[in-house]
Amino acid sequence: MLDVRVLTGNDWALWREVRLDALREAPYAYGSTYADWVDADEQRWRDRLDGPGFHNVLVLLDGAPAGIATGVPTDDPDVAELISMYVRPAARGHGVGDRLIDEVAAAAAATGAHTLRLNVTQGNAHAGNLYARNGFHDVAPNPEPGRNGVRYERTMIRRLDRAPRSTPA
Template sequence: MPSAEAAGKVEGMVELRILGPDDWPLWRELRLAALAESGPAFGSTLADWQGDGDREERWRARLTMRGSHNVIAFLDGHPSGMVSGVPVEGANSVELASMWVSPAARGRGVGDHLIREVERWAAQRHAETVRLSVRPDNTMAIALYTRHGFQDAEKLAALDPRGCRVMTKPLPRHPAR
């Protein structure tokens, strides 16, 4: 299957920034845009993060979740996508979460960069598996994840209370040094 780039779309210059707590305004900007544009794809809603939920300390806390890896992608200098990697308690696995690419940047390689960054981070943590949840009607995201080697994890699917499809990808094992 040809990639979006091979189909005539131009990738552009993608840069990634790993975020810390002081980057909360940038995370907030993209997260609110993601929830406004693709709300049903996420476990929380735009209303959850507006009004009383829109507080600096809450945004900072989100970026300092223990062991998390939060990344923003810039396409041609503009913030265009986001993702988090989150350790899964009691498992040698991480979760790819909060993934979103702005509509203007879709099909231009941003999602590919974000997925590869979470996989790189997961490998550094010696995780064996990356897992994610995706709405069954989000065909574009499912195609992206499948292209990156994610497959349905039937035994975990029943664990997702939102009715999401659970997908996993084993990471290559590296010999101990």
């Protein structure tokens, strides 16, 4: 069973647990590194979750934290961005990624955004396949390096007027 929780700064310890797993397990996929965050104090974690306009989502699979994602506003009010997406290996193949995307997309649409954008790093074919299955399509190669030298392979977008892929549990 999948359950969704929207997280705030008060949930910092839960976010920290999953986020550090993401940075440790898939360092190639993020602009931040494990070393950037492993010794961060509570206030830094709270500030990350309480960023202006941030929509932080945790999906639980059978009661256990399974994945996280964040939706953030951009300079263009018609566009929101999906960042920090991660599904723990044991939870893959159970609809967690689909549910995270749907939750972030719904929150972005509720703010008036019409497009959800994301960047996929080089060599992260599994993520690219997940996003394509959920209605994202490539708009451009992204030759710009991200933070900490991360190389983005491409930028993808999804129109927010499309119906969600997953069904609420």
